[in-house]
Amino acid sequence: MDPNGQRLQRPLAERKNMLRARANGENDLDLTCINTIRTLSMDAVQAANSGHPGTPMALAPVAYCLWHNFLRFDPQDPIWPNRDRFILSAGHASMLLYSLLHLTGVKAVSKDYETLGEPSVPLEAIKRFRQLDSRCPGHPEYRWTSGVETTTGPLGNGLATSVGMAIAGRWMAAHFNQPGFEDLIDFNVYALCGDGCMMEGISAEAASLAGHLKLSNLCWIYDNNHITIEGHTAMTFSDDVATRFIGHGWNVTRVGDANDQEMLARAFHSFLNTRYRPTLIIVDSHIAYGAPHKQDTSAAHGEPLGEEEIRLTKRSYGWPEDARFLVPDGVYERFHNGIGKRGRELREAWFSRLPDYRAAYPELADELYRMQHRQLPEGWDKDVPTFSPDAKGLATRDASGKVLNALGKTIPWLMGGSADLAPSCKSRLTFDGAGDFFADSPAGRNLHFGIREHAMAAVLNGMALVKVRAYGSSFLIFSDYARGAMRLSALMELPVVYVFTHDSIGVGEDGPTHQPVEQLPSLRSIPGLIVLRPADANETAEAWKVIMKLHHEPAVLILTRQAVPTIDRSRYASASGLARGAYVLADAPDAQPDVLLLATGSEVVLCLEAHERLKAEGIKSRVVSMPSWELFDDQPQEYRDSVLPPEVTARVSVEQASTFGWAKYVGARGNSIGMRSFGASAPLKDLVKKFGFTPEHVIAAAKEQIGLSRRNWM
Ligand SMILES: Cc1ncc(C[n+]2csc(CCOP(=O)(O)OP(=O)(O)O)c2C)c(N)n1
Numbered sequence: 001m002d003p004n005g006q007r008l009q010r011p012l013a014e015r016k017n018m019l020r021a022r023a024n025g026e027n028d029l030d031l032t033c034i035n036t037i038r039t040l041s042m043d044a045v046q047a048a049n050s051g052h053p054g055t056p057m058a059l060a061p062v063a064y065c066l067w068h069n070f071l072r073f074d075p076q077d078p079i080w081p082n083r084d085r086f087i088l089s090a091g092h093a094s095m096l097l098y099s100l101l102h103l104t105g106v107k108a109v110s111k112d113y114e115t116l117g118e119p120s121v122p123l124e125a126i127k128r129f130r131q132l133d134s135r136c137p138g139h140p141e142y143r144w145t146s147g148v149e150t151t152t153g154p155l156g157n158g159l160a161t162s163v164g165m166a167i168a169g170r171w172m173a174a175h176f177n178q179p180g181f182e183d184l185i186d187f188n189v190y191a192l193c194g195d196g197c198m199m200e201g202i203s204a205e206a207a208s209l210a211g212h213l214k215l216s217n218l219c220w221i222y223d224n225n226h227i228t229i230e231g232h233t234a235m236t237f238s239d240d241v242a243t244r245f246i247g248h249g250w251n252v253t254r255v256g257d258a259n260d261q262e263m264l265a266r267a268f269h270s271f272l273n274t275r276y277r278p279t280l281i282i283v284d285s286h287i288a289y290g291a292p293h294k295q296d297t298s299a300a301h302g303e304p305l306g307e308e309e310i311r312l313t314k315r316s317y318g319w320p321e322d323a324r325f326l327v328p329d330g331v332y333e334r335f336h337n338g339i340g341k342r343g344r345e346l347r348e349a350w351f352s353r354l355p356d357y358r359a360a361y362p363e364l365a366d367e368l369y370r371m372q373h374r375q376l377p378e379g380w381d382k383d384v385p386t387f388s389p390d391a392k393g394l395a396t397r398d399a400s401g402k403v404l405n406a407l408g409k410t411i412p413w414l415m416g417g418s419a420d421l422a423p424s425c426k427s428r429l430t431f432d433g434a435g436d437f438f439a440d441s442p443a444g445r446n447l448h449f450g451i452r453e454h455a456m457a458a459v460l461n462g463m464a465l466v467k468v469r470a471y472g473s474s475f476l477i478f479s480d481y482a483r484g485a486m487r488l489s490a491l492m493e494l495p496v497v498y499v500f501t502h503d504s505i506g507v508g509e510d511g512p513t514h515q516p517v518e519q520l521p522s523l524r525s526i527p528g529l530i531v532l533r534p535a536d537a538n539e540t541a542e543a544w545k546v547i548m549k550l551h552h553e554p555a556v557l558i559l560t561r562q563a564v565p566t567i568d569r570s571r572y573a574s575a576s577g578l579a580r581g582a583y584v585l586a587d588a589p590d591a592q593p594d595v596l597l598l599a600t601g602s603e604v605v606l607c608l609e610a611h612e613r614l615k616a617e618g619i620k621s622r623v624v625s626m627p628s629w630e631l632f633d634d635q636p637q638e639y640r641d642s643v644l645p646p647e648v649t650a651r652v653s654v655e656q657a658s659t660f661g662w663a664k665y666v667g668a669r670g671n672s673i674g675m676r677s678f679g680a681s682a683p684l685k686d687l688v689k690k691f692g693f694t695p696e697h698v699i700a701a702a703k704e705q706i707g708l709s710r711r712n713w714m
């Protein structure tokens with residue numbers, strides 16, 4: 001529909017195109033393939049009675065042109081490291097991708113990276129689109145359907161993730177390509193997006209970064225169909241997208257008709273011939289192309305076409321009207337002889353050169369292998385420091401910076417950066433040769449994301465998907481900005497590392513805008529995300545060691561701005577207890593405490609002080625350092641009971657964050673000392689008094705608990 005409600009006529013060019021195709025036997029098979037993608041999508045959405053048929057119908061020719069003619073991807077081995085990546089950022093159009101995975105015969109890959117030989121998306125899976133356990137869920141899910149390069153659905157995220165893949169590609173090329181092997185790594189990254197992706201802020205962050213970094217291995221295809229859920233984009237969106245991207249430093253080209261294979265091919269050639277810039281291809285399309293009553297309407301976005309409309313649409317395609325899930329003769333072969341043949345040849349040629357590469361550059365070949373298998377180099381933790389006891393101590397962010405640098409030296413593919421806060425987050429790799437990743441120095445390992453937290457997190461996902469060990473840093477308060485993509489790290493089971501410092505009211509004078517309160521519990525609520533808040537320098541070192549061994553879990557390392565004492569481990573338990581999530585740091589002499597003091601991060605030392613003072617009064621307490629709830633909850637019941645004996649019900653938790661969730665450990669009658677409001681701008685010494693983070697307050701709470709629990713016994 002145009003903004004005045006008039007239905008738009010199918011443009012003359014498209015009609016001509018179809019006629020031209022019919023007149024030419026060769027192109028006819030192209031059109032049959034395209035219409036197969038369209039009709040599979042329509043039929044699947046109709047069978048599921050939910051989903052988005054219109055966009056796959058419109059974009060089938062675009063995807064066909066790219067996959068059939070250009071994409072360097074072998075369906076037999078969808079994890080070949082140098083494959084081109086294709087991302088469907090408009091994840092709601094998932095049937096477009098499932099149709100391609102089916103028709104190209106992409107093979108399923110097991111979780112331990114062994115190709116299985118089963119089809120990733122059999123026709124049965126398409127027939128069961130959106131049903132329980134189908135390989136065709138509502139939106140594409142990484143690690144569930146082989147050939148899906150990243151999970152998409154939250155609009156804009158796929159685009160930013162593609163930037164991370166392109167960055168990783170650039171870095172890998174600079175690191176691994178050597179004389180005689182200049183093109184060992186040279187994959188391209190394509191992402192297909194719609195109006196929604198363009199409107200989301202994350203796409204602007206990501207486009208700006210990609211343009212700045214001159215990522216010429218990156219191509220975005222924008223489906224300019226003027227339709228979103230509420231109707232015509234005239235209601236919401238009047239950006240001049242071309243001008244916007246030219247402003248971002250991109251090569252911008254247009255295809256005025258999504259059905260025009262020739263113009264599409266020219267646009268892809270323009271991308272392949274462009275250096276020093278990413279490419280945006282703006283494609284004008286008609287949602288639900290060919291549907292007589294739904295084309296160009298938002299009705300084609302999120303609901304099935306309906307049986308009658310499907311019949312009429314198939315008629316307009318010259319398709320058998322009653323056929324369901326039809327794949328006509330010649331279609332599989334067409335894909336097999338195009339992307340299948342090209343992909344197999346490229347992959348085989350690539351693998352056939354590996355033995356020579358290994359002979360010439362054994363260390364690099366070993367790195368490439370380990371990196372692709374998420375393994376660590378021998379001796380990766382040999383330089384991780386231990387920290388001597390020190391009452392003054394150091395901030396855990398400072399300890400983290402030292403540990404990160406020790407790891408960076410031994411793990412060449414550990415790289416990352418910050419959203420403009422590296423000096424504060426201590427996340428810079430400072431050793432010789434670490435370098436900065438810039439457009440003209442892509443071998444550098446210090447990334448500069450600029451002030452773009454959401455894109456940073458998505459970029460980290462993209463890097464991790466290419467198997468770089470990626471980390472990013474900012475202040476904990478700004479994790480809110482990154483959260484959309486952090487959630488996807490967890491959903492995709494990617495071992496991304498988030499380093500968030502300035503973790504509490506400990507920020508002091510910066511005040512409540514910068515003092516996290518609810519961020520810690522809210523991150524703990526993300527399934528699969530490992531949150532670690534170490535108490536001192538040695539717990540920080542242990543935390544990094546745990547993190548580096550993770551294969552499928554993202555981790556958040558939460559660190560202080562202010563110094564915290566380095567605990568004397570000859571007097572108290574070893575920091576290696578961190579690996580179990582929680583451990584007894586200090587105990588009653590007879591290991592029969594009357595009260596448990598549970599804490600994380602900077603509040604652990606506070607509890608130690610309370611513990612010593614209680615001891616002097618003859619009161620038996622146990623201090624439990626609980627840096628990671630997730631790791632602790634994974635321990636056997638026996639261990640958990642040994643740390644938190646069920647019979648000791650007098651319990652106090654102390655944490656400078658919202659108390660939300662602590663009841664799980666302190667019980668209904670326990671006491672949680674935490675934040676029940678936003679913080680305030682003041683020196684920290686005044687804030688700890690105002691908000692009750694003093695030994696006196698902890699001692700009073702402990703005594704009250706003992707009184708309470710004694711009463712309970714009677
Ligand atoms: C971040 C986010 N917000 C909202 C949605 C819900 N949503 C799914 S598709 C869509 C409209 C997208 O329009 P467009 O990208 O133009 O896709 P088209 O309808 O043209 O296929 C919306 C709002 C979403 N998936 N992600």
Ligand SMILES: [Mg+2]
Pocket residue numbers: 194195196223224225226227228
């Ligand atoms: Mg649209």
